[in-house]
Amino acid sequence: MRIAVLMKQTFDTAAIISLDANGQIERQDINLIINPYDEFAIEEALRLKEKHGGEVTVIAAGAPETHDALLQALAMGADKAVLVTDDALTGADEYAAAQVLSKLLGSLEFDLLLAGWRAVDDASAQVAVRVAELLGLPQVNVVTKLEIEGDKAVATRDIEGGCEVVEVPLPALITAQKGLNEPRYPTMRGIMQAKRKPCQKLSLAELGIAASQVAPRVKALSYFLPTPRAACRLVPGEAPQAAQELCRLLRETAKII
Amino acid sequence: MAKGIWIFVEQREGNIKKVTYELLSAGRKLAEQTGEDVSALLFGEGVAGLAATLGEYGADKIYLAEDARLAQYTTDAYSKVLSELIKAKEPSVVLIGCTVLGRDLAARVAQKVSTGLMSDCTGMELSDGQLVLVRPIYAGKAFVKAVCPEFRPVMATIRPNVLNPAQPQAGRGAEVVNVPVQLEKSDLRQFIKEVILQVSTRPELTEAKIIVSGGRGMKGPENYKILEDLADVLGAAVGASRAAVDSGWIPQSFQVGQTGKTVSPTLYIACGISGSTMHLAGMSSSKCIVAINKDPEADIFKVADYGIVGDLFEVVPLLTEECKKLMAS
Numbered sequence: 001m002r003i004a005v006l007m008k009q010t011f012d013t014a015a016i017i018s019l020d021a022n023g024q025i026e027r028q029d030i031n032l033i034i035n036p037y038d039e040f041a042i043e044e045a046l047r048l049k050e051k052h053g054g055e056v057t058v059i060a061a062g063a064p065e066t067h068d069a070l071l072q073a074l075a076m077g078a079d080k081a082v083l084v085t086d087d088a089l090t091g092a093d094e095y096a097a098a099q100v101l102s103k104l105l106g107s108l109e110f111d112l113l114l115a116g117w118r119a120v121d122d123a124s125a126q127v128a129v130r131v132a133e134l135l136g137l138p139q140v141n142v143v144t145k146l147e148i149e150g151d152k153a154v155a156t157r158d159i160e161g162g163c164e165v166v167e168v169p170l171p172a173l174i175t176a177q178k179g180l181n182e183p184r185y186p187t188m189r190g191i192m193q194a195k196r197k198p199c200q201k202l203s204l205a206e207l208g209i210a211a212s213q214v215a216p217r218v219k220a221l222s223y224f225l226p227t228p229r230a231a232c233r234l235v236p237g238e239a240p241q242a243a244q245e246l247c248r249l250l251r252e253t254a255k256i257i
Numbered sequence: 258m259a260k261g262i263w264i265f266v267e268q269r270e271g272n273i274k275k276v277t278y279e280l281l282s283a284g285r286k287l288a289e290q291t292g293e294d295v296s297a298l299l300f301g302e303g304v305a306g307l308a309a310t311l312g313e314y315g316a317d318k319i320y321l322a323e324d325a326r327l328a329q330y331t332t333d334a335y336s337k338v339l340s341e342l343i344k345a346k347e348p349s350v351v352l353i354g355c356t357v358l359g360r361d362l363a364a365r366v367a368q369k370v371s372t373g374l375m376s377d378c379t380g381m382e383l384s385d386g387q388l389v390l391v392r393p394i395y396a397g398k399a400f401v402k403a404v405c406p407e408f409r410p411v412m413a414t415i416r417p418n419v420l421n422p423a424q425p426q427a428g429r430g431a432e433v434v435n436v437p438v439q440l441e442k443s444d445l446r447q448f449i450k451e452v453i454l455q456v457s458t459r460p461e462l463t464e465a466k467i468i469v470s471g472g473r474g475m476k477g478p479e480n481y482k483i484l485e486d487l488a489d490v491l492g493a494a495v496g497a498s499r500a501a502v503d504s505g506w507i508p509q510s511f512q513v514g515q516t517g518k519t520v521s522p523t524l525y526i527a528c529g530i531s532g533s534t535m536h537l538a539g540m541s542s543s544k545c546i547v548a549i550n551k552d553p554e555a556d557i558f559k560v561a562d563y564g565i566v567g568d569l570f571e572v573v574p575l576l577t578e579e580c581k582k583l584m585a586s
Contacts, residue, residue, distance in 0.1 A: 013515060014534060017398035025399060036516065094364075095373060120515060122394050124376040129364035138446040139332055141361045144509075154450065158510065159357050161461050162454035166331075168447050178516040179509045217373030221389065221402045226541070232548070232561040242565045243575035246547065247583055249563055254545050256524045257467070257491060257580065 001054035001148070003045040004105060005078070006115035006128050007038040009062055009069035013120055019223055034069045037116025039183040040176035044146060045114050046077045047181065052148065055079045057108060061089060061100045067199065074194035075186030081197070086204040093216035098130030103209055104202070105135060110171060112153065117142045117175035125175075132173035140166045144179040259409035261348040262288050263320075265339070266299045266311060267358055269330075273307060275464050276354030278314050278422035280415060283381060284352060285315035285423065290383050293349065296320055297431070298342070300335060302328035305433070312431030315423065319431050320346075324438040331447040334440055335362050340369035342436060348410045350388060355414035356463065363414045373405035374412040377519070379419045379542055396515050396538030417463050418521040419542060455510070458489075462511065465494035467524045468543075470513055472498035472536070474529015474550065474569055478506040483570065484528060487577040490584060496520065496540075498530045514539035528569045532557025549573065 011017075012031035020026045034042070045056045058073040060066045061084040070081035084100050092100075105113070113132065118125035125141075132139045144163065145156035154167050155174055186194070204211060235242045235249065250257045262284045267274040277297075284295045297316035299307060301323065308319045322338050339362065343351065351366075353359040355377045367374035379400075380391030389402050390413050405411045462468065469488040471481060481495065488495045496513040497506070513520055515538040525543035530536060532548070532555055540546070541560060548561035549569045558564045565572050 011395060013396065015395070015398075017395045019399075025395070093373060095368070095371075098368065120396060122376075123396070124364075124374075125360050126364040126367070126374060126376060129361070130368040133336075133365050133368035139361075139365070140447070141332075142357060157357075159452075160463060161457070162452065162510075164449055164453070165451040166447050167450055172446075178512075217371075217408050218375060218403050218405050221404055223394075224400050224402075226397065226400065229546075229560050229562065232558045232564045234558070234564045234566060239565075239567050239571045240575055242567060243572055243579050246563060246565060246576065247579040250524065250545075250547070251583055254524075254562070256545055257583065 001048055001052040001112065002110045003048060003054060003056045003112045003114060004108060004110040005038070005041050005045045005056060005058045005073070006101060006113065006131065007042065007058055007060050007069060007073060008035045008119045009033070009060065009066045010035040010119050010121040017225070019225065023223060025223055032065060032068065034072055035116050035119045037118060037120070037176055037178070040178065040180045041114040041116050042073050042076055042078060043181045043183040044176060046184070048112070048148060057082065057110070059101060059104060061085070061097050067201070070199055071194050072186060074197045074199065075190040076184055077190060079197065081199040082202065083199070084202050084204070084207055088204055088211040088214060091216060092214060093218040094124050094126035094130060095217040096214035097127045098134060099214050100204070100207065100209060101127065102131045102134035103207055105131065112148070112170055113137060113173045115173065115175050117177050128173055128175050137171055137173050138168040139173040139175070140168055141175045142177040143174050144177050146174055146180065259347045259349040260293055261346065262293050262295050263348040263351045263410070264295065264297050264316065265351070265353040265359065265362070266297050266307070267354050267356060268301060268304060268307065271304060271307065273310065274354060274356065275422070276356065276415070276417040279417065279420040280352045280354060281311065281314040281316060282423040283415070283420045287350070287381070287383065287388070294318060296348070298339065300327045300338060308431060308433050310425070313425035313427060313429050316431045319433045320436050321433050322436040322438050324440070326440055326445065327438065329449050330358055331445065331449065332361050332365050333445050333447050336365040336369060337440060337444050338436065338438055340366045341439070343370050343410060351410045351412045353412070353414045355416045359414050363412060367412050370410070372408040372410060372412055374414070375403050375405070376414050378413045378415050381413070381415070393542070396534065397541045398534070416519065416521055416542070460492070460494045462494045462496055462513070462518050463520055465520070465522050467491045467493035467526070468496045468513070468520055468522045469493050469526045469528065470496035470498065470530060471501055471528045472530030473500035473504070475501055475506060480570070481507060483573045483577070487526070487573055487580065490577055490580045498536045527557050527561070528573055530557055531555045532560060
């Protein structure tokens with residue numbers, strides 16, 4: 001089974017976010033990680049390979065340092081990696097990223113496309129779906145259980161208040177939700193092997209895409225940090241008095257119960 | 258020129274999701290500023306009867322697509338019908354609730370019509386004739402104001418519970434336009450084998466006005482009963498932090514936070530939750546946060562509006578009793 005996995009490098013989830021002098025998100029001194037949802041996708045790809053045989057290719061578009069995230073995926077057990085990196089991708093939106101990734105995938109053969117259902121940085125949850133549309137693939141999003149049955153995927157996905165089981169023909173896009181699996185850590189041996197695995201780096205020109213084809217649809221006007229919430233009003237007293245006073249505050253001051 | 262503000266109606270088995278009313282009200286306000294009409298997009302089977310309600314909440318027109326193949330949501334069927342309709346009518350704005358369904362549909366449609374989509378927005382304003390959307394990024398640790406200047410329609414998914422629905426106007430009518438549903442067999446590749454819904458008398462987490470949530474401090478699955486008692490007095494949903502879910506005390510579907518659900522209730526009561534950045538990511542847009550925690554240094558108190566430093570096993574049952582008295586009065 002040939003499996004392609006879309007992945008993204010994101011800020012560490014514990015990163016403190018600030019703005020630089022130009023009002024942009026400060027990127028200095030931020031620890032970068034594989035988007036946690038993509039780790040579920042990589043892990044699932046590796047498990048499917050272990051079960052059905054085949055090959056796992058990890059794919060990303062982003063800054064040159066995204067190479068580190070791909071190396072980590074190779075260390076986990078992926079077979080090869082491709083990174084599209086180009087200055088013209090600065091300010092790329094989901095539309096632009098999908099153009100690039102679908103073009104790249106168009107030149108690869110695969111039976112299954114996996115990705116995290118969203119990235120923890122922009123939380124858009126769009127790129128993989130847009131790629132699926134561009135490639136004409138069916139999709140199942142926010143999947144917590146995946147079975148491959150011949151040329152079909154049977155996926156259990158989260159819906160509000162429950163879940164549903166969806167069957168789609170392969171090739172298809174499946175996006176991973178927490179609960180799908182428990183991602184492995186790379187072993188020392190895996191880390192050593194990763195350095196010798198193929199990791200291709202492509203520019204837009206090498207991919208055959210003109211900068212005009214990745215013009216973003218959405219533009220960021222400005223960034224701002226949340227206004228700090230007013231200091232917490234600690235309700236004093238022993239538990240019975242505090243509970244009574246809290247109840248009164250919620251009704252009379254906050255007017256919400 | 259693109260014209261018209263469109264609101265996607267999310268319904269399951271004839272029950273309209275609350276976020277739809279929130280969007281209709283927001284769309285109405287916007288329409289009054291731009292001089293456009295508000296249209297509701299109602300897809301399903303046997304749903305024509307919902308049209309009147311949508312009119313009362315602010316729709317001028319209902320695009321009604323009735324078809325057995327739309328009875329259950331599938332990306333393939335819904336995205337095809339919606340994108341064809343967009344291509345034919347050229348609206349200026351399409352708003353969809355940021356739910357599991359809404360996210361799934363919106364991204365696919367945005368690509369089909371080759372436009373921009375701003376996801377999980379918590380605010381919306383008209384500035385110099387341009388629709389500006391506000392959306393949290395980095396788990397709510399920053400926000401971006403974004404626009405889609407050159408392409409139409411402007412598409413956005415809006416987080417449930419952040420916009421206030423206006424009161425419906427009884428008798429306010431809307432024109433119903435039947436949409437022909439043209440779907441080929443090859444368009445429909447997803448087959449829904451099974452839908453499993455948890456039976457609960459409590460509201461759904463992402464729609465709940467009040468959430469009572471428990472974390473590591475709950476100490477075990479048996480103790481969730483005290484949160485459920487408080488939730489039931491308040492008509493609230495029950496939630497949990499990652500620590501409680503990872504300990505196996507409560508299913509993943511109850512998790513609020515970065516790897517769980519994003520919620521914006523009017524009142525969020527955090528019991529025995531330390532308030533990690535991961536948890537805050539899922540609930541920091543709550544209007545009022547109450548923290549009950551025995552550790553006065555817990556980070557949850559930094560975001561809480563009201564706090565009680567104390568033992569939740571003592572405080573929560575007392576709070577339940579107090580709320581019961583209050584609700585009865």
